[in-house]
Amino acid sequence: MLIDGKQMHIGCVKGDVGRYVVLPGDPGRCESIARYLDAPRHIAQNREFNVYTGSLDGVPVSVCSTGIGGPSAAIALEELAECGADTFIRVGTSGGIVDKVCGGDVVIATASVRQEGTSREYMPIEYPAAADFDVTAALKAAAVKLGYRHHVGVIQSKDSFYGEIRPAMQPVAAELEAKWKAWKAAGVLTSEMETAALFVVGATLGVRCGAVLNVLWNADNDEAPNIPPDAAERGIVTAVEALRVLIAQDRK
Numbered sequence: 001m002l003i004d005g006k007q008m009h010i011g012c013v014k015g016d017v018g019r020y021v022v023l024p025g026d027p028g029r030c031e032s033i034a035r036y037l038d039a040p041r042h043i044a045q046n047r048e049f050n051v052y053t054g055s056l057d058g059v060p061v062s063v064c065s066t067g068i069g070g071p072s073a074a075i076a077l078e079e080l081a082e083c084g085a086d087t088f089i090r091v092g093t094s095g096g097i098v099d100k101v102c103g104g105d106v107v108i109a110t111a112s113v114r115q116e117g118t119s120r121e122y123m124p125i126e127y128p129a130a131a132d133f134d135v136t137a138a139l140k141a142a143a144v145k146l147g148y149r150h151h152v153g154v155i156q157s158k159d160s161f162y163g164e165i166r167p168a169m170q171p172v173a174a175e176l177e178a179k180w181k182a183w184k185a186a187g188v189l190t191s192e193m194e195t196a197a198l199f200v201v202g203a204t205l206g207v208r209c210g211a212v213l214n215v216l217w218n219a220d221n222d223e224a225p226n227i228p229p230d231a232a233e234r235g236i237v238t239a240v241e242a243l244r245v246l247i248a249q250d251r252k
Contacts, residue, residue, distance in 0.1 A: 007079040010064060011044035012052055016082045018053030018060030020243050022236075023076065023090045025194060027065035033091070034063050036240045048072050052178070056240065057247050066090075069159060070118030070197030070222055077198055081205045087246060089135060089239045090198055093232070094190040095164065097183055099155065103218065103227040106234050107152040107189050108139045109211040112196035113156040115179065118198035129157070129196040135210030135246065142241035143212075148234050153189050155213065157196035164191055165219075190215055212238045218248040 002010045022033055027050035034040035037054025039062075044051045048067030053060060064080060066073040077088065097100060112129045114120070119129060136152070143150040158164060167176035183191075202209035210245045214235040216227065228234075 007047055007082060007083060007100050009046060009066055010049045010079045011046045011077050012051055012079070012083050012191055014083050016043045017027075017051065017062040017064070017080055017085050018055075019064045019085055020056070020059065020087045020246065021080055021085045021089075022239050022243075023064060023066050023073070023088055023198070025066055025068055025092050027067070027210065030063045030065050033236050037061055037063075038237065049076055056243055059247050061243060066194055068161075069193050070116045070157070073194040074118050074197050074201045077205070077207075077209075081207050085207070087208045088198065088202065088210070089139070089242060090195055090209070091235045091239045092194060092211070092213050093216050094155065094192040094213040096190050096215045097180070097188050099218070099221050101151055101189050101215055101218055103215055104149070104231045104234075105215040106143055106148045106214060106238055107155060107213045108136060108143060108150060108152045109138055109155045109213065110152060111154045112199060113154065113183060113188060114196045114200070115156055115158040116193070116196055117159055118197040122200050124203045127200065129198055129199040131210045132202070132208035133244070134249070135208050136244035138245040138249075139210055139212050139238060142193055142238045146237060146241060147165065148238065151189050153187065155195060155211075156183050156188050156191045157193055159193065161193065168238065184220070210242070212242070
């Protein structure tokens with residue numbers, strides 16, 4: 001939807017953004033992510049949406065924050081796609097679910113549990129929130145090259161941060177705790193708030209989406225190691241390296 005010729009929420013037009021876009025949640029992280037690009041420039045900022053564009057290996061690449069949760073993430077994806085972008089990598093933070101996932105690890109999502117509401121406005125709940133294979137493979141290759149401790153598999157997306165952090169305080173505590181135990185028993189790796197919406201909206205729009213997540217903690221793992229100083233950067237570096245892989249592949 002255009003207002004004064006620009007996308008209503010992200011404030012961009014065609015030509016402002018590249019084909020490839022990194023999607024952090026926090027608008028405050030966009031400038032630091034953009035520094036990984038060549039000649040980054042600030043394009044627009046409105047509400048939770050902060051947009052930079054530069055280049056990587058000679059190709060335009062953008063960074064756009066999505067805010068917290070599925071609704072604003074879906075808006076960003078819709079409007080970026082209208083501006084011509086077709087390949088997206090979410091970079092975010094998460095909390096480990098299974099015991100093997102610890103603070104400082106990197107998680108690459110193959111799919112996400114749809115424990116959120118936004119994706120239901122696009123597809124019936126039976127439809128899976130699955131990542132694009134090529135983007136996922138590029139993220140895996142990047143993590144291996146960089147030597148990061150990483151995991152690849154299913155994650156969980158939800159709408160309430162504090163529903164995870166302190167479920168016992170919620171009136172639906174029994175339901176939240178039962179589902180958490182189910183995800184853990186099924187090997188779900190980590191929990192966050194945007195990926196399921198991005199995967200389903202991306203599938204609806206016919207664009208490629210992947211996700212790489214920094215794990216900040218594991219509430220159930222008392223033996224979790226101290227978080228490495230560069231933990232918050234590992235997902236970003238993995239995403240940038242994965243984009244190099246995708247750019248090279250797409251050139252062919």
